[in-house]
Amino acid sequence: MPNEHIVRSFEEQLKRLRELLARMGGLAERQVADAAKALITRNVDLASEVIGRDGEIDALEVEIENFCVRLLALRQPMAGDLRVVVGALKISTNIERIGDYARNAAKRAIVVSQQPQIGSLNGFQWMAKLVQENLKDAMDALVREDAAVAERVWASDAPVDDIYNGIFREMLTHMMEDPRNITAATHLLFIAKNFERIGDHATNIAETVHYAVLGRNLPDDRPKSDASAYTIARPPS
Amino acid sequence: MPNEHIVRSFEEQLKRLRELLARMGGLAERQVADAAKALITRNVDLASEVIGRDGEIDALEVEIENFCVRLLALRQPMAGDLRVVVGALKISTNIERIGDYARNAAKRAIVVSQQPQIGSLNGFQWMAKLVQENLKDAMDALVREDAAVAERVWASDAPVDDIYNGIFREMLTHMMEDPRNITAATHLLFIAKNFERIGDHATNIAETVHYAVLGRNLPDDRPKSDASAYTIARPPS
Numbered sequence: 171m172p173n174e175h176i177v178r179s180f181e182e183q184l185k186r187l188r189e190l191l192a193r194m195g196g197l198a199e200r201q202v203a204d205a206a207k208a209l210i211t212r213n214v215d216l217a218s219e220v221i222g223r224d225g226e227i228d229a230l231e232v233e234i235e236n237f238c239v240r241l242l243a244l245r246q247p248m249a250g251d252l253r254v255v256v257g258a259l260k261i262s263t264n265i266e267r268i269g270d271y272a273r274n275a276a277k278r279a280i281v282v283s284q285q286p287q288i289g290s291l292n293g294f295q296w297m298a299k300l301v302q303e304n305l306k307d308a309m310d311a312l313v314r315e316d317a318a319v320a321e322r323v324w325a326s327d328a329p330v331d332d333i334y335n336g337i338f339r340e341m342l343t344h345m346m347e348d349p350r351n352i353t354a355a356t357h358l359l360f361i362a363k364n365f366e367r368i369g370d371h372a373t374n375i376a377e378t379v380h381y382a383v384l385g386r387n388l389p390d391d392r393p394k395s396d397a398s399a400y401t402i403a404r405p406p407s
Numbered sequence: 408m409p410n411e412h413i414v415r416s417f418e419e420q421l422k423r424l425r426e427l428l429a430r431m432g433g434l435a436e437r438q439v440a441d442a443a444k445a446l447i448t449r450n451v452d453l454a455s456e457v458i459g460r461d462g463e464i465d466a467l468e469v470e471i472e473n474f475c476v477r478l479l480a481l482r483q484p485m486a487g488d489l490r491v492v493v494g495a496l497k498i499s500t501n502i503e504r505i506g507d508y509a510r511n512a513a514k515r516a517i518v519v520s521q522q523p524q525i526g527s528l529n530g531f532q533w534m535a536k537l538v539q540e541n542l543k544d545a546m547d548a549l550v551r552e553d554a555a556v557a558e559r560v561w562a563s564d565a566p567v568d569d570i571y572n573g574i575f576r577e578m579l580t581h582m583m584e585d586p587r588n589i590t591a592a593t594h595l596l597f598i599a600k601n602f603e604r605i606g607d608h609a610t611n612i613a614e615t616v617h618y619a620v621l622g623r624n625l626p627d628d629r630p631k632s633d634a635s636a637y638t639i640a641r642p643p644s
Contacts, residue, residue, distance in 0.1 A: 399514035
């Protein structure tokens with residue numbers, strides 16, 4: 171029965187596509203975790219490893235895109251299968267960006283490690299942990315085609331934004347207290363922004379998974395509380 | 408001749424797709440220009456307009472994605488046409504991000520306008536002008552299917568990075584000279600980063616256009632000189 175063979179083979183190709191995405195997501199999770207660890211432990215070697223490993227993620231993005239284009243050309247999938255393939259293209263772009271943000275955080279962690287230590291970096295540890303968990307859950311939702319988990323991830327980015335807003339104010343205060351903090355605090359601000367963006371991309375992945383599974387979009391108004399663009403701090407008087 | 412009719416109609420749909428992308432790109436260009444203008448002229452009303460208009464770009468992204476998915480499902484395009492449709496999906500994501508960066512720059516411009524003026528904002532004007540031109544050229548390359556123009560845009564982002572690196576150092580210096588500059592300088596740093604990212608996305612669009620037209624990728628090593636992640640500044644002694 172050649173038809174059945176073709177059908178099974180297409181299922182196998184979708185499975186292969188999910189595996190490629192899961193591998194790419196797993197690499198990105200590790201990059202995020204290691205970038206945070208390098209920052210908090212002032213470990214320049216680990217930061218350099220993160221920077222060096224980013225190419226693996228980029229290579230997987232190219233592989234996934236080529237795989238998707240071949241699938242579209244040869245299989246001409248319809249409806250649900252088409253949503254999965256188009257979703258895979260979008261998700262690989264999200265993961266590639268997450269990798270870039272982790273690499274940038276690692277670069278900045280090297281500079282921070284050479285500057286005087288300022289304050290506690292607990293907020294960074296929490297942020298990294300939260301966004302890494304969201305990324306992991308979004309990838310699990312993808313592999314298990316679980317729209318409910320995807321929706322939960324999509325709705326759970328607000329604590330990340332809250333921590334980010336707290337770090338933003340804290341860093342501005344450190345800068346104002348002592349100009350010797352300015353270089354480190356500036357890079358820390360950008361690292362926090364990197365983690366916040368990683369959280370956004372995890373949310374985007376969850377949104378795409380939800381759409382691919384159910385064929386309908388989540389509402390426009392995701393719970394979100396990043397107000398840092400409006401933050402004002404005053405120098406100590 | 409029904410076949411000819413179908414072929415012509417597909418050409419018309421690709422034309423329509425390019426028009427949607429060109430409209431989306433045009434809106435984004437305007438957002439970038441107005442965000443920069445609002446910053447430089449301390450115009451809060453204009454900044455608010457930019458923030459309010461971002462929804463139009465988001466709506467176009469959804470429209471383009473739906474259009475592409477319909478095209479893939481109903482037309483099952485092959486080879487070059489398939490590259491154009493997959494490319495359109497990627498480009499609409501890039502333009503949506505450009506819109507987000509312009510909106511974020513506008514939000515921060517409002518805060519900056521309420522802070523003491525620091526230094527000259529010439530660098531911002533130049534950066535905005537360059538990335539806006541690159542975006543315009545990338546979109547022209549798309550509409551005219553011109554791989555040579557796309558390659559030129561792809562290779563011309565280095566001056567943007569140079570200006571960004573200069574602004575990064577300048578802002579750190581302003582912060583160190585006077586803590587009252589810290590709030591404005593921090594937001595200006597992020598605005599510069601927004602413009603730099605807009606430049607990256609214009610480059611990505613050019614890369615996708617090049618691939619869609621010729622079917623082969625540009626080399627990995629794009630000319631790039633953003634070294635700001637490693638920047639160190641010292642307080643005045």
